[in-house]
Amino acid sequence: MTKLTPRQKNWLEGTGAHIGTASKNGVPKVIVVDKAIVENDSTVKFILSEKQKELIVANINENPRASLGPGGIGSIRAAYQFKGVASLKGNELFVNVDEIYSTKPGPEAGLRLDNLPYEDIIRFETSRWADDGPPR
């Protein structure tokens, strides 16, 4: 089971995320939600406005895969892409993350992190970034 690190949680909760979805035929749609809550180490919850929900509900109903990229100021240092299965309950969007990728430019771009041992992911982060999340 995928387990988000404290740094990953802090960035998602501190800045929210760009949320990408696609129709079953590959038409992409993106919304941005500025707040997120990480539940049980791998589920990210967002509260959507009616308009945000309207924009993605059709995609999620036919194709539940979603991708998350940390948004907001400074998030260039949050070089992660989170992918998972999305579900809507009312205006709450839940994304159960099952893939995590590095998006750090260079040879590590696209490196899959979630299949590394958890301790190695922590080591990967601490050797590359001094922060443990966005400025508070």
Place this chain on the structure above:
Amino acid sequence: MKIPDNIVNLLRIKDINDAIIYFATSSLRGNINLLPVSLTDVYLNEYILLPDLFAQKTKVNLNENRVGVVSIVLPDDYRNITIEGPANIIQWGHPKSFRFYNLTAKDILNNWGVWTKKEDVLNEINENKPNVFKQRGVIVIKAETINYN
């Protein structure tokens, strides 16, 4: 369609670390991918340009499904803007006459094919500075729809 001036100004080359956008692509089966990008420019107020720094999944997606979405947050009011349209990668190796709408590979690669000539990407103040900068081409998105979310 023409992109409004305030968004063009946001996406034009200015200072390093000035804006981060996401570029979304999808496979034809709906496998979505988000590419974070901190280097952007705009040409003819209609085409958004990004250096291709070995964006491998983006390339795989665009090879089978030539559409993309650029997602931006406006710094003034934090509104989310998405710009949708056809997209392609113009790469070193394309013939100079290769066309994408009214652009040619020659126009794009001569001007943006070596991004470091335009922007000091390797400066230490770049918060996302790569150890080395190797560019394979330029990702181009033609603005067709702009959504204010």
